[in-house]
Amino acid sequence: MDFEYTQEQLAVREAARDFASTQLLPGVIERDIAATFPKELILQMGEMGFLGMMSSPEYGGGGMDTISYVLAMEEISKIDASAAVIMSVNNSLVCWGLEKYGNDQQKQQYLIPLASGKSLGAFALSEPEAGSDATSQKTTATHMGDHYLLNGTKNWITNGNTADIYLVIAQTDSTKGHHGISVFIVEKGWPGFEIGKKEDKMGIRASDTHSLMFSDVKIPKENRIGDLGFGFKFAMETLNGGRIGIAAQALGLASGAFERSLQYARERYTFGKPISEHQAIQFKLADMDMEIEIARLICMKAAKTKDMGKDYSKLSAMAKLYASKVAMETTTEAVQIHGGYGYVREYHVERMMRDAKITQIYEGTSEIQKIVISRSLLR
Ligand code: CAA
Ligand code: FAD
Numbered sequence: 001m002d003f004e005y006t007q008e009q010l011a012v013r014e015a016a017r018d019f020a021s022t023q024l025l026p027g028v029i030e031r032d033i034a035a036t037f038p039k040e041l042i043l044q045m046g047e048m049g050f051l052g053m054m055s056s057p058e059y060g061g062g063g064m065d066t067i068s069y070v071l072a073m074e075e076i077s078k079i080d081a082s083a084a085v086i087m088s089v090n091n092s093l094v095c096w097g098l099e100k101y102g103n104d105q106q107k108q109q110y111l112i113p114l115a116s117g118k119s120l121g122a123f124a125l126s127e128p129e130a131g132s133d134a135t136s137q138k139t140t141a142t143h144m145g146d147h148y149l150l151n152g153t154k155n156w157i158t159n160g161n162t163a164d165i166y167l168v169i170a171q172t173d174s175t176k177g178h179h180g181i182s183v184f185i186v187e188k189g190w191p192g193f194e195i196g197k198k199e200d201k202m203g204i205r206a207s208d209t210h211s212l213m214f215s216d217v218k219i220p221k222e223n224r225i226g227d228l229g230f231g232f233k234f235a236m237e238t239l240n241g242g243r244i245g246i247a248a249q250a251l252g253l254a255s256g257a258f259e260r261s262l263q264y265a266r267e268r269y270t271f272g273k274p275i276s277e278h279q280a281i282q283f284k285l286a287d288m289d290m291e292i293e294i295a296r297l298i299c300m301k302a303a304k305t306k307d308m309g310k311d312y313s314k315l316s317a318m319a320k321l322y323a324s325k326v327a328m329e330t331t332t333e334a335v336q337i338h339g340g341y342g343y344v345r346e347y348h349v350e351r352m353m354r355d356a357k358i359t360q361i362y363e364g365t366s367e368i369q370k371i372v373i374s375r376s377l378l379r
Contacts, residue, residue, distance in 0.1 A: 012064065020079035036206055061095065086162075088248075120163045150214040156211070190217050203354035203355040257330050258330055328357060
């Protein structure tokens with residue numbers, strides 16, 4: 001495995017780092033407090049190519065590899081994990097799935113605006129009673145000849161109110177289990193499509209999370225992606241890549257909190273010396289750095305394996321499981337190293353600790369990642 005990044009990958013990392021520190025950092029605390037979606041900043045990210053990084057240039061994307069995507073996600077997440085999840089959903093759950101499995105008409109109509117950042121996408125799999133147990137879909141899409149009628153409720157949808165285009169997973173034949181689930185492209189504003197209230201969250205508060213309600217929403221049959229019954233496989237394949245994005249988000253939260261802790265430990269004096277000279281603090285820093293390094297290696301291995309066209313489902317689950325654990329532990333230790341200052345907003349690490357928790361829940365909880373890993377071992 002090559003441990004050197006290419007010039008192109010380094011340039012992407014630099015651009016993301018620069019954007020995060022100059023544009024995202026000012027206002028990140030206020031957006032967290034007020035739960036304000038960073039609309040203008042997301043538009044800027046689209047213009048810079050961060051919303052369709054891996055999509056082909058033919059469809060408005062950046063044509064970059066997954067390593068570049070992980071590097072950019074890490075840098076954005078170091079500063080603003082809310083902006084990072086908005087970016088991750090559009091890149092890996094929406095653009096990737098559309099490019100891989102959509103037909104040319106769907107790509108022309110939907111992928112080009114999504115990958116070029118002119119539109120924003122959402123991915124709607126979860127329901128009130130179908131989160132981890134994703135095959136228990138209750139939302140139905142009934143075939144009516146030249147269209148489908150969509151009915152049901154989706155829960156917890158990231159970019160729920162800010163998206164323009166939604167990939168919606170629904171039952172088309174409940175007698176066929178997960179082979180009776182299909183996936184559709186739905187546009188905001190179609191009659192019968194309502195957006196529920198915004199969730200008031202512990203973390204990633206500047207990303208908007210909503211339920212979606214569908215009541216006889218008419219979807220043209222041309223908006224089904226892939227074959228009838230392909231929707232569950234589509235969701236699983238898409239999530240394999242999405243989990244690399246969330247692993248990178250977790251990595252960024254961990255490395256951002258670590259960098260702040262390292263600096264703070266040098267500046268804060270107790271008992272006549274910087275706290276970095278107390279061995280208890282040194283050992284925390286050593287553990288944090290080592291765990292981040294391991295998390296980065298596994299994220300990069302998953303990304304590289306995807307770029308090589310090999311099966312990366314187990315590695316992406318491992319990357320998300322490990323990096324999210326490291327994010328939670330590292331951000332918690334970062335608060336500890338900051339003492340009382342860590343408990344107030346001004347020092348950022350309390351937000352990072354709240355933001356880190358979600359990385360162990362969405363795109364499959366940690367328990368579900370263990371199911372994915374163990375099934376891959378035992379099948
Ligand atoms: N990659 C490819 N295919 C997969 C797969 C994977 N990782 N996991 C399962 N499959 C396939 C299986 O091969 C099987 O296909 P066949 O029958 O054709 O062989 C099919 O899916 C069903 O698999 P299982 O029998 O294992 O299904 P299950 O019901 O026992 O459980 C599960 C599957 C892995 C637990 C799945 O339900 C799951 O991943 N749940 C978590 C859902 C999730 O991650 N939701 C995230 C929502 S999006 C989100 O959260 C976005 C965000 O926050 C920003
Ligand atoms: P449950 O499935 O009810 O799980 C509850 C607990 O039981 C968990 O600890 C879980 O690990 C455990 N558990 C469940 N089954 C098992 C098992 N078989 N073995 C062991 N333990 C098990 N979904 C989307 O589709 N699109 C989105 O954009 C999206 N964004 C989200 C954003 C946020 C902020 C949040 C909170 C969620 C989002 N989700 C999204 C939904 C997310 O993917 C689900 O919340 C997650 O998959 C867990 O489902 P659940 O909440 O129903 O928990």
